[in-house]
Amino acid sequence: MVRLPRRIDETNVTEFLASFDNVLSDCDGVLWKTGKVIGCANDTINRLQSMGKKVLYVTNNSTLSREQYVDKCQKLGFQAKKEDIICSSYVLAQYLYHQQFNKTVYVIGEDGIGAELDHVGIKHTGIGADPAPTNEKILTVAETRELDADVGAVAIGLDGQFSFPKMIMATSYLLNSDILFLATNPDEMVPVNREDMTCPGAGALVSAVETASGRKATVVGKPSEILFSVIKRNHNLDPARTLMIGDRCNTDILFGKCCGLQTLQVLSGVTSYQNLQQYALGEKIEENNFLADYYLPELGGLLDLIDY
């Protein structure tokens, strides 16, 4: 059995706070759910900043651009500059830009991806509702649509306008093995403010296209080290002095462990304490890397301990 995360409490909070200079904080499920701050997460992050910790906001959510995240942070009471935002839409654009990608990307995703690709001058198509009439026969799209010969990559992120015609287009492009297949993130779901409802994540859309195409997407967001390489390009961080905070053990915590970071699990999002107990008992080696160094029910709990 692997060791469960230690709860941060009065006995270890000083040691904990002294152990890092930088914070990479996930957003959905840690700082906020949809448009609502979780507890006093904003005051806690601001307090860490006033203690001299450098904070980056590291989110797999690709629906917004860095500029839009700065607005969201400010509206919800988090201090953030554009260079502090590492969202998977930005990572995707950086990844393609640094390999001199010069074709068009067929995107299943929202405006955040479009804005970040525009920022590095990469052409894209597909964002917004597919133009097929919703009452069209399924196979008509597959038998009548033209493919864009300039498409060199398919990229999938969260997309509220995901549809069957988009699946047909993505899967058809992927018949050509020269076309790259990228995913912003593998998250199965997005935390929402209701017990009886849930919202699928980009990982669900990726699964659909992976099944239809028989291909496996390259993930650029957490837990991929591609994201960490993008951070390192712009920020001089010592991994051993960097804390990753997350609510998902199979993206956030796995990412932190794989990149040699310290890790703090919060229970205000996807992963529950019961899940952690199951992983600790399990035998899959990968799951050992799902267990953080520390945990807290929610991030705001840290503020009380700092003030203790």
Added chain:
Amino acid sequence: MVRLPRRIDETNVTEFLASFDNVLSDCDGVLWKTGKVIGCANDTINRLQSMGKKVLYVTNNSTLSREQYVDKCQKLGFQAKKEDIICSSYVLAQYLYHQQFNKTVYVIGEDGIGAELDHVGIKHTGIGADPAPTNEKILTVAETRELDADVGAVAIGLDGQFSFPKMIMATSYLLNSDILFLATNPDEMVPVNREDMTCPGAGALVSAVETASGRKATVVGKPSEILFSVIKRNHNLDPARTLMIGDRCNTDILFGKCCGLQTLQVLSGVTSYQNLQQYALGEKIEENNFLADYYLPELGGLLDLIDY
């Protein structure tokens, strides 16, 4: 290495024809692609019928009801009565009916499923376009929608109007572990009449909801034995004297092998001869059951051999 299927030729066709009384024929990729007959598949099926073979049309495609398949068969030159049609929409309805299911089914699928559920008096909801406006924010649906308390099952088949709001609804219902999770079929794609395009199958939609929900669907269509149990309820067939014809090794042929039928692979749909060679060399035990007894490039080739 496992034995590859034997090609039917002049030396073995008599033995082959004498070895079965009943034919279960897949449709898409064997008899037709979208609205076009493949070669002389219709004359071949009619010839087998005139030789006294009983023919059932066994399709995982759930978009039509049995009545609609009879119309399609007649239009394309295949003789078929309603009781000869075993489509996965019908199997789904029979499966629920015979377990006295008396709640509502949330359906991701088309009219074929609705018609078959209506036929056995089972209530359903969800068919057609989801009413959410296409420009609505993703999470608004998850935070504002009402769930129907009478829903007792989620069923997924091929659906040209598949959308993100439908994924939210299905995944939210599946949070309740008492709610059944059914799939008409696992087909990754549907064969189309173009080399450069493809069309995802119901299996791609099932993957999306399985990933988002963390649950595994019960498949009622091929390769599930549930489909064979529905056939046996209405038709007195000796499995050893029954031939399964299919284009997909991981549904049609696997189904035939698991139910003790003889099997004929045609190469006019999804599975290629190269795929068969890969399976023959592979080490996965399940893949042994992907290799049929016989193969032909297309079903119409049998007609020439009968007339030889």
